[in-house]
Amino acid sequence: MSLVEATDLNVRFASGRVHAVRDASLRLEPGRCLALVGESGSGKSALARSLLGLAGPTAMVTAGGLRIAGQDAQGFGPREWRRVRGRHIGLVSQDALVALDPLRPIGAEITESLLAHRTVPRSAARERVVGLLTRVGVPEPEERARQYVHQLSGGLRQRALIASAIAAEPGILIADEPTTALDAAVQARVLALLNELKEQGTGLLLISHDLAVVEALADEVAVMRHGVIVETGPTDRVLDDPRHAYTKELLAAVPGSRPRAVREPVDAGEAPLLTVTGVVKRFGGRTAVAGVDFTLRPGETLGLVGESGSGKTTLARVVLGLARPDEGTVLLDGDPWSGVPERARRTRRHTIQLVPQDPLSAVDPRWPVSRIVGEALAATGVPRAERAGRTVVLLERVGLTADLLDRRPAALSGGQRQRVAIARALAPKPRLLVCDEPVSALDVSVQAQVLDLLRRLQEELGLATLFISHDLAVVREVCDRVMVMKDGVVVESGPVEDVFAGPVHPYTKSLLDAVPRRARTAREPAQERL
Amino acid sequence: MRGVLTRLVSAALVVWAAATCAFLVLQLIPGDPVYAIVGSDALVSEEQHERIRAEFGLDQPLVVQYLNYVARLATFRFGDSYQLQQPVATVLADQLWPTVQLALAATALAPLLAVLVAVATSGRRNWPRRVAAAVELVVVSTPSFWLGIMLLTIFSFRLGWLPVSEAGGVASLVLPTITLALPIAAVLTQVMREGLLAALDQPFAVTARARGVPETAVRYRHALRHSALPALTMAGWFTGTLLGGAVIVENVFARPGIGRITLQAVGDRDLPVVQGVVALSAVVFVAVSVLVDVLYAVVDPRLRRTTGVQAI
Numbered sequence: 001m002s003l004v005e006a007t008d009l010n011v012r013f014a015s016g017r018v019h020a021v022r023d024a025s026l027r028l029e030p031g032r033c034l035a036l037v038g039e040s041g042s043g044k045s046a047l048a049r050s051l052l053g054l055a056g057p058t059a060m061v062t063a064g065g066l067r068i069a070g071q072d073a074q075g076f077g078p079r080e081w082r083r084v085r086g087r088h089i090g091l092v093s094q095d096a097l098v099a100l101d102p103l104r105p106i107g108a109e110i111t112e113s114l115l116a117h118r119t120v121p122r123s124a125a126r127e128r129v130v131g132l133l134t135r136v137g138v139p140e141p142e143e144r145a146r147q148y149v150h151q152l153s154g155g156l157r158q159r160a161l162i163a164s165a166i167a168a169e170p171g172i173l174i175a176d177e178p179t180t181a182l183d184a185a186v187q188a189r190v191l192a193l194l195n196e197l198k199e200q201g202t203g204l205l206l207i208s209h210d211l212a213v214v215e216a217l218a219d220e221v222a223v224m225r226h227g228v229i230v231e232t233g234p235t236d237r238v239l240d241d242p243r244h245a246y247t248k249e250l251l252a253a254v255p256g257s258r259p260r261a262v263r264e265p266v267d268a269g270e271a272p273l274l275t276v277t278g279v280v281k282r283f284g285g286r287t288a289v290a291g292v293d294f295t296l297r298p299g300e301t302l303g304l305v306g307e308s309g310s311g312k313t314t315l316a317r318v319v320l321g322l323a324r325p326d327e328g329t330v331l332l333d334g335d336p337w338s339g340v341p342e343r344a345r346r347t348r349r350h351t352i353q354l355v356p357q358d359p360l361s362a363v364d365p366r367w368p369v370s371r372i373v374g375e376a377l378a379a380t381g382v383p384r385a386e387r388a389g390r391t392v393v394l395l396e397r398v399g400l401t402a403d404l405l406d407r408r409p410a411a412l413s414g415g416q417r418q419r420v421a422i423a424r425a426l427a428p429k430p431r432l433l434v435c436d437e438p439v440s441a442l443d444v445s446v447q448a449q450v451l452d453l454l455r456r457l458q459e460e461l462g463l464a465t466l467f468i469s470h471d472l473a474v475v476r477e478v479c480d481r482v483m484v485m486k487d488g489v490v491v492e493s494g495p496v497e498d499v500f501a502g503p504v505h506p507y508t509k510s511l512l513d514a515v516p517r518r519a520r521t522a523r524e525p526a527q528e529r530l
Numbered sequence: 531m532r533g534v535l536t537r538l539v540s541a542a543l544v545v546w547a548a549a550t551c552a553f554l555v556l557q558l559i560p561g562d563p564v565y566a567i568v569g570s571d572a573l574v575s576e577e578q579h580e581r582i583r584a585e586f587g588l589d590q591p592l593v594v595q596y597l598n599y600v601a602r603l604a605t606f607r608f609g610d611s612y613q614l615q616q617p618v619a620t621v622l623a624d625q626l627w628p629t630v631q632l633a634l635a636a637t638a639l640a641p642l643l644a645v646l647v648a649v650a651t652s653g654r655r656n657w658p659r660r661v662a663a664a665v666e667l668v669v670v671s672t673p674s675f676w677l678g679i680m681l682l683t684i685f686s687f688r689l690g691w692l693p694v695s696e697a698g699g700v701a702s703l704v705l706p707t708i709t710l711a712l713p714i715a716a717v718l719t720q721v722m723r724e725g726l727l728a729a730l731d732q733p734f735a736v737t738a739r740a741r742g743v744p745e746t747a748v749r750y751r752h753a754l755r756h757s758a759l760p761a762l763t764m765a766g767w768f769t770g771t772l773l774g775g776a777v778i779v780e781n782v783f784a785r786p787g788i789g790r791i792t793l794q795a796v797g798d799r800d801l802p803v804v805q806g807v808v809a810l811s812a813v814v815f816v817a818v819s820v821l822v823d824v825l826y827a828v829v830d831p832r833l834r835r836t837t838g839v840q841a842i
Contacts, residue, residue, distance in 0.1 A: 052739075054739055054740060057654045078745070082742045082743075082744060083742065084742070085739065085741060085742040086740060086741035086742035086743075087742055089740075090741075091736070091737065091740035093733055093736065093737060095733070098732060098733045098734060099733040099734055099737045100734055100737065101734040101737075101738070101752050102830075102832060103752075103755045103756065103829065103830055103831060104752070104755075105831075109737075112738065112741055112743060112751070113741040113742075116741050116743050117742055148831045148832070150831075150832050161737070164741065165737075165740075165741075167741075168741070168742070
């Protein structure tokens with residue numbers, strides 16, 4: 001018997017002007033996982049939320065039929081919905097740091113789920129919380145229950161969130177991008193936990209834009225686009241033999257599924273643009289970077305891989321000249337770059353530019369595109385009269401048109417914003433780009449486009465790039481060499497093909513193992529042949 | 531330990547700065563302080579005049595007067611009131627309790643009103659919010675003396691429910707407290723409602739709703755605490771309003787207290803009393819800001835590490 005059965009479900013917002021979900025039908029069954037796949041704005045979250053009666057105060061939900069746990073949900077009032085939420089359908093959203101109340105201990109959050117449905121008497125709640133935390137694999141559960149979200153690591157947080165969602169033993173769990181904010185290895189462990197819950201009989205509705213995650217968990221896939229489910233079927237069938245053009249497009253955009261750029265090898269004899277020697281950076285008693293050496297030649301792309309907290313971003317800040325290394329030196333084009341007064345650096349700052357992770361927070365939200373790019377031009381002394389023309393040239397170079405000049409960042413799509421950020425980085429004619437997770441906030445198809453753009457720019461302009469990412473597939477696609485960082489130390493480095501085909505360090509191996517299967521086989525054709 | 535020391539030093543600096551400002555401002559008031567001491571109508575001979583000047587140190591250069599003043603302040607001797615012929619410390623101590631009563635009552639009432647109204651008007655329907663916002667605007671823009679007079683007119687003169695003025699007794703505290711608390715509550719409500727609405731849009735509110743928690747509980751249990759943070763930042767303004775409000779309320783309702791003494795002292799150019807009141811207010815401000823820092827850490831566990839306050 002299906003626990004949730006929706007037929008021809010429609011969700012409209014803003015008095016019907018926005019039609020977020022059109023005639024969607026789905027069934028959720030115990031022990032089975034249905035994945036909703038699609039890009040941001042495709043309506044997957046609206047569809048999932050409408051099953052909880054939480055599509056929002058302005059949403060109008062209509063359906064041919066909507067049955068939840070044997071009841072007709074179309075007549076549900078607030079009281080009936082409350083009985084469904086948490087008890088029959090639980091919700092795990094992305095990023096537990098904000099999805100759990102930061103001002104309350106996680107134990108209180110889990111207790112709330114328990115008491116909301118009086119499934120457990122108050123006196124037994126504490127014990128149940130410990131039991132739930134143990135079940136989701138949180139070590140030292142008594143102690144953790146008293147801690148707050150910010151005191152827990154990303155993986156533990158997500159586990160705590162899952163514990164609070166399954167506390168009242170719902171038959172269905174909606175997992176909305178449950179691993180998006182997590183590192184590869186942590187992601188793999190959280191996926192294993194969800195898989196375990198599924199095997200114990202919980203039905204899952206998985207929402208994800210990451211096909212690797214979908215493959216690891218889902219029995220069935222529904223592909224959504226513009227509010228319409230365009231294709232459904234068993235996971236293997238949909239991923240191996242996509243029928244709808246959009247599904248094919250999505251699969252083709254997955255990083256790693258595309259051929260690697262074949263490029264002229266960088267001339268090893270050329271003088272390095274950037275030389276980092278023995279760099280150490282400490283914060284208080286903690287060593288963020290513990291002795292890193294590397295060089296970067298003009299036109300070369302170096303990938304920097306590691307989990308959060310491994311020191312990648314600190315190293316990037318040292319390279320950008322924003323943090324002073326405690327030991328070691330950085331040379332830019334043969335001249336000292338670290339440990340010199342800012343005055344001596346300022347005239348050379350244009351040489352290195354940053355492409356940020358989240359362009360929305362890295363630009364002034366009140367400025368139009370023309371001003372965002374114009375400021376970077378002004379900083380390098382381009383006269384006012386020439387700025388407008390140069391801005392248009394830069395926008396065209398990153399694949400945007402002049403009609404976006406007056407738009408503000410909020411009125412741009414994620415991909416357009418990242419292109420504007422790249423245009424701004426290119427404005428001072430840099431020779432080295434530092435890209436800090438440049439595509440991790442983007443949908444796969446947009447990701448592919450931005451990666452293409454970065455590759456094209458490297459070739460056209462001969463840019464050297466330090467490319468920081470936790471996504472191994474992305475690194476493999478764009479980088480010549482890769483460095484793997486752990487606890488502030490580079491544990492492995494070398495040409496991308498060598499490191500990915502035959503990782504030597506156990507940590508690199510564990511990172512590669514954590515990548516779900518299909519992505520891995522696509523990424524390692526050499527191994528597949530063996 | 532170092533944190534406590536920094537705090538004490540900065541507290542001393544604040545009190546010193548406030549006292550210096552008060553000293554300078556009072557020098558700007560035209561007129562001879564001798565007349566304030568003897569009473570403006572009294573006739574004093576040149577000789578008596580000089581004697582009084584010497585007695586109160588007013589013949590010294592301004593810098594010496596200032597240094598004497600700071601020295602007295604540092605040793606908690608504020609001197610004698612010109613008018614009342616009593617030590618300032620005694621004057622303030624006598625008048626402190628009625629004002630503290632009033633301030634505490636208003637401090638209890640204003641946040642309570644604010645929480646109730648903010649929670650009640652942060653729901654999905656728009657009209658309660660609009661009505662409340664309009665009422666808040668009216669209350670904030672109403673001068674509190676007028677508010678006090680209106681309350682007196684209605685509840686004491688017309689309805690006779692409450693006494694017009696009578697020190698002591700809870701009944702006499704009701705109208706002054708309301709007069710003092712209403713404008714504060716109105717501003718706090720606006721801040722808290724903004725905070726509540728922002729918190730209710732956060733992902734953790736969705737998570738809580740998805741657990742089957744009733745909407746009111748989501749607001750009380752989760753959002754309210756988040757809205758307390760922006761409200762806490764207004765504590766300085768809150769304290770200032772209480773002290774300033776006490777001046778007006780005590781005069782309108784003819785209550786004894788610091789506010790009334792202050793107004794009288796300023797009118798009579800009773801400098802030692804004014805200086806004492808300024809020093810007292812500065813100490814209150816410093817104490818409140820310490821308290822607020824502690825409350826921040828109580829409300830938001832993320833701030834505990836940096837302030838060194840232990841989890842409660």
